[in-house]
Each structure stands twice: as structure tokens, then as C-alpha cells.
Amino acid sequence: METGSTRTAGNAAAEPVWKALPPGLxxxxxxxxxxxxxxxxxxxxxxxxxxxxxxxxxxxxxxxxxxxxxxxxxxxNWRSWRYAERADDLLISRGVLWREETVVPYGRMQLVEVTSGPVERRFRLAGVQLHTAAAATDARIPGLDPAEAERLRDRLTELGEARSAGL
Missing domain, CATH: 1.20.5 (Single alpha-helices involved in coiled-coils or other helix-helix interfaces)
Known part of the structure; x- marks a missing residue:
């Protein structure tokens, strides 16, 4: 019994914890x-x-x-969007017919922006835009709660600085 529960706990720890977008989007x-x-x-x-x-x-x-x-x-489409913070990178998954999963390593991030247009502000939403050295790996997470967007920006910036310090 203990072996099975340990295996399950080990597999659960390896799996990313996915977060969905809020219903406001x-x-x-x-x-x-x-x-x-x-x-x-x-x-x-x-x-x-x-x-x-x-x-x-x-x-x-x-x-x-x-x-x-x-x-x-x-x-x-809204249900298909999700993101997960892992130890070394951020995962963004989206798409209904064509599933797309973007992996952005923290050490590759150059800029993290929080943006919110007039309609988004009316619905109390903000987006997080991640910029990397390669334009192909830029990523965006739309429709977040502004507090979550700011928390994510601060965390990603902190992790990006920590990971790029060794370069």
C-alpha cells in the first residue's frame, strides 16, 4: 500500500499545477x-x-x-487556456482543434509586461506579455485578474533575474 501511495505522490509532484483563466474573460x-x-x-x-x-x-x-x-x-476556447509555473519554466497551453503548448524558460525572459485595455479594465482583467530574445517564443496570458497578473509579473521577473544571473 505504501509503495503505491508513494508512487502516486511522486507522480503528482512531477505534474505541473495548471491554472485556468478567470470567467471574466x-x-x-x-x-x-x-x-x-x-x-x-x-x-x-x-x-x-x-x-x-x-x-x-x-x-x-x-x-x-x-x-x-x-x-x-x-x-x-476559454476552457482551453491554462498556464503552469514550474521550477525552471512557465507553460502556457491553449487551442481547441490545434493544441499549442508554449514553454518559456525563466532564464530566457527579457521583459514581462502587464497590459489592460479599456474594455479589459471595465471587466477588471489584465494580460501578461512575456518577451524573450527569440520573437517566436514570446507568449501572452490574457484575461487574468489584475492582482494575479501583477503577482505573476513580479514572480517571473524575479525568477528570470535569478536564472539569467548565471549566464
């Missing part, structure tokens, strides 16, 4: 979807119904179907 993206597709759909349906007849108002169903599909896809 999904709410923000869905609101933007409704603004960009939902409102024009209603306006087009009403205008077509009044000026061209009720048959033409059915044309507004196409953007409505697109909005419904986008609503579902935004949820799947």
Missing part, C-alpha cells in the same frame, strides 16, 4: 460578440422586415446563427 468576449453580431442582427431584421417585407427579415437569421456558433466557440 469569457464574459467580456461574449459581450463583445453580442455587441458586434447581436445588435446588428436585430437592427437588420427590423429594417428588412419594415422596408423589404417579413420574408427578407429572415436574412437576419444568418448572423444570429453565426453569433450562436461564436458563443459556443468562445466557451470552448
Amino acid at each position: 469569457l464574459r467580456m468576449r461574449r459581450l463583445l460578440l453580442v455587441v458586434w453580431l447581436g445588435l446588428p442582427t436585430v437592427v437588420a431584421g427590423v429594417l428588412l422586415g419594415v422596408f423589404a417585407g417579413p420574408g427578407w427579415a429572415l436574412c437576419a437569421l444568418l448572423p444570429a446563427a453565426l453569433a450562436a456558433w461564436g458563443w459556443r466557440m468562445l466557451g470552448r
Whole structure:
């Protein structure tokens, strides 16, 4: 019994602890979807119904179907994002159809930024942008709580300085 539990504990320690993005990012993206597709759909349906007849108002169903599909896809995309801090690097995983996992070694980081646009600030969200010497390994974690984004920035900066000191 003890051997099995030790093996399980050892495997659990080796696995990264993944963190998901907060639900505020999904709410923000869905609101933007409704603004960009939902409102024009209603306006087009009403205008077509009044000026061209009720048959033409059915044309507004196409953007409505697109909005419904986008609503579902935004949820799947949001659930696919996660990140994990390990001893020597940061893992970022995302993607629904094409899964992408980015590994950013702490010693390779040159700059860590916290950014937040006007819409993100309204939803109390911030993104963390990681810059490395190779542009191909730059990474971004969107939609974090601002306190978590600042904590992550400070931790990554601290670990980056510690790892690059030996170079």
C-alpha cells in the first residue's frame, strides 16, 4: 500500500499545477460578440422586415446563427487556456482543434509586461506579455485578474533575474 501511495505522490509532484483563466474573460468576449453580431442582427431584421417585407427579415437569421456558433466557440476556447509555473519554466497551453503548448524558460525572459485595455479594465482583467530574445517564443496570458497578473509579473521577473544571473 505504501509503495503505491508513494508512487502516486511522486507522480503528482512531477505534474505541473495548471491554472485556468478567470470567467471574466469569457464574459467580456461574449459581450463583445453580442455587441458586434447581436445588435446588428436585430437592427437588420427590423429594417428588412419594415422596408423589404417579413420574408427578407429572415436574412437576419444568418448572423444570429453565426453569433450562436461564436458563443459556443468562445466557451470552448476559454476552457482551453491554462498556464503552469514550474521550477525552471512557465507553460502556457491553449487551442481547441490545434493544441499549442508554449514553454518559456525563466532564464530566457527579457521583459514581462502587464497590459489592460479599456474594455479589459471595465471587466477588471489584465494580460501578461512575456518577451524573450527569440520573437517566436514570446507568449501572452490574457484575461487574468489584475492582482494575479501583477503577482505573476513580479514572480517571473524575479525568477528570470535569478536564472539569467548565471549566464
